[in-house]
Amino acid sequence: MKSSSIYTPTVILMAVAAGICSGSNYFSQPLVLSMALALDLSETTIAWVPTLAQISYACGLLFLMPLGDILEKRRLLFILMLLASLGLLISGFSSHIGLIMLGTLITGLFSVSAQLLLPLAASLVPIQHSGRVVGFLISGLMIGILLARSLSGLMSTLFSWNIIYLISGFLLLLIAIILYRKIGAFPATQSESYFTTIRSIPVIFKENQRLRCRSYIGFLTFAGISITFTTMSLLLAPAPYHFSDFTIGLFGFVGIIGTFIANFSGKYIDQGYIHKISIYCGFGLILSWILFRLLPFSFIFYVTGTILIYSCLSAVHVTNQSIVFKLNQQLKSRFNAIYMTSYFTGGAVGTTAGSYAWRHFGWNGVCVLGFILAILTLYCCLRDAKLSPILVQKNQ
Numbered sequence: 001m002k003s004s005s006i007y008t009p010t011v012i013l014m015a016v017a018a019g020i021c022s023g024s025n026y027f028s029q030p031l032v033l034s035m036a037l038a039l040d041l042s043e044t045t046i047a048w049v050p051t052l053a054q055i056s057y058a059c060g061l062l063f064l065m066p067l068g069d070i071l072e073k074r075r076l077l078f079i080l081m082l083l084a085s086l087g088l089l090i091s092g093f094s095s096h097i098g099l100i101m102l103g104t105l106i107t108g109l110f111s112v113s114a115q116l117l118l119p120l121a122a123s124l125v126p127i128q129h130s131g132r133v134v135g136f137l138i139s140g141l142m143i144g145i146l147l148a149r150s151l152s153g154l155m156s157t158l159f160s161w162n163i164i165y166l167i168s169g170f171l172l173l174l175i176a177i178i179l180y181r182k183i184g185a186f187p188a189t190q191s192e193s194y195f196t197t198i199r200s201i202p203v204i205f206k207e208n209q210r211l212r213c214r215s216y217i218g219f220l221t222f223a224g225i226s227i228t229f230t231t232m233s234l235l236l237a238p239a240p241y242h243f244s245d246f247t248i249g250l251f252g253f254v255g256i257i258g259t260f261i262a263n264f265s266g267k268y269i270d271q272g273y274i275h276k277i278s279i280y281c282g283f284g285l286i287l288s289w290i291l292f293r294l295l296p297f298s299f300i301f302y303v304t305g306t307i308l309i310y311s312c313l314s315a316v317h318v319t320n321q322s323i324v325f326k327l328n329q330q331l332k333s334r335f336n337a338i339y340m341t342s343y344f345t346g347g348a349v350g351t352t353a354g355s356y357a358w359r360h361f362g363w364n365g366v367c368v369l370g371f372i373l374a375i376l377t378l379y380c381c382l383r384d385a386k387l388s389p390i391l392v393q394k395n396q
Contacts, residue, residue: 007136010182011124014117015137017175019144020168021084021114024107025053026148027164034161039097046097049104054348056108061341064112066197068333073120073186080113081176085169087111092165103165114141115340119325119332123186130325135318142314146256189330197334204331205338211327213384214320215339217278219346220377224285225313226350227370228292228306231358241299254306275385278319281312282378288312289370295363316377317343 028035028049036046067076087106094100121137122130152164190197205212236243291305324339325332350373357365 010179011121011133011136013175013179014121015140017081017172017179018114018117018137018141019147020172020175021081021111021144022141023144023148024084024088024111024168025057026050026145027152027168028053028104030149030153031156031161034156035100038161039095041097049100052101052104053108054344056105057111058341058344058348060109060112061115061337061344062201063198064109065115065337065340066201066334067194068116068119069190069331070188070192070194070197072188073116074180074183077113077116077120077183078176078180080110080116081172081179083110084113085173085176088165088169088172092162092169115336116333118321119336120183120186122325131318131322134322134325138314138318138321143256189332201334201338204334208327210384210387211324211335211338213380213387214323215342217316217377217380217384218320218339218343219349220373220380221285221313221316221346222343223346223350223353224370224373224377225309226347227354227357227366228309230351230354231363231366234358235363254303257307257310274319274322275381277315278381279378279385281316281319282374282381284308284312285374285377286371289367289374292370293364293367
């Protein structure tokens with residue numbers, strides 16, 4: 001693939017697939033009430049659906065992602081996407097909670113194909129352009145997460161709660177078939193058993209200091225953004241804002257502006273500015289929480305802080321994965337599995353901590369918690385710069 005034509009139809013399809021796979025685990029969050037009414041069940045029962053989606057996705061990251069090192073990647077990607085689309089269709093066609101849970105479990109486990117797409121896309125271009133391609137796919141992935149709630153709520157309002165599952169399932173199936181025909185074979189980089197592969201993960205984490213540092217950065221940044229996810233409806237639904245659920249979902253569109261920073265930052269990562277981007281984003285995260293704290297003075301501070309925190313999250317995530325992919329070419333899938341497991345664990349911790357801070361300390365407590373996480377993120381970014389002052393030489 002020539003450097004002048006990095007964003008080919010194949011890469012664009014990969015970005016769309018990454019968006020569908022990542023977003024599929026968030027479809028059910030705004031649909032709890034609609035699903036409860038349609039199935040004549042309590043909201044407490046239906047609330048297990050989004051919970052199961054997150055748990056199964058985390059399990060898929062840890063136990064399925066490492067398969068990318070020991071299996072042929074094109075076939076593995078096709079199987080994972082096929083099974084993820086099957087899970088979506090099972091949920092979409094179901095009218096029983098048991099089958100919906102089954103579909104959610106299957107979708108969550110196998111939607112980790114979104115993470116396999118990232119190193120695979122990076123392998124399609126020269127290494128000096130891999131940052132731009134990874135940034136482009138992460139933009140698609142983040143847009144998928146941001147739009148999932150809004151689109152599922154819109155489809156439910158216009159049609160029915162299950163329409164988003166059916167459309168996404170059939171579309172993902174079609175993309176899987178096209179990608180299988182377009183992508184060449186990528187042989188396994190290691191020849192070992194699955195259990196040997198899984199046992200090696202703790203050893204890899206212990207022995208690679210840069211991987212640990214970047215995993216900590218991913219943990220902290222996604223924990224911070226999860227606090228905003230958790231408290232957004234709690235903050236905006238009551239007085240003085242009185243935003244409806246659908247309006248709050250649409251507010252997520254503000255974050256899309258930030259995701260384009262991922263593609264923009266990928267260009268500068270390829271030019272060798274990887275540590276500067278991380279450090280600037282650390283300061284940006286701190287500033288975003290200062291802006292959130294100024295919300296009582298003007299709502300524009302909250303909007304600006306949201307755009308800034310999404311921008312920093314996207315740029316840091318691209319930076320992290322660009323580094324992780326280059327740490328070990330032979331064990332790329334395992335390194336990515338470790339990083340992404342840490343990343344989404346941070347999301348779960350941020351959600352729990354954000355709820356606790358809101359319940360006991362209100363918006364001020366939420367802002368203090370986010371500010372602390374941002375400071376820790378900046379510290380880890382500075383620490384990583386000392387570990388490797390120059391990871392990528394600037395092109396001369």
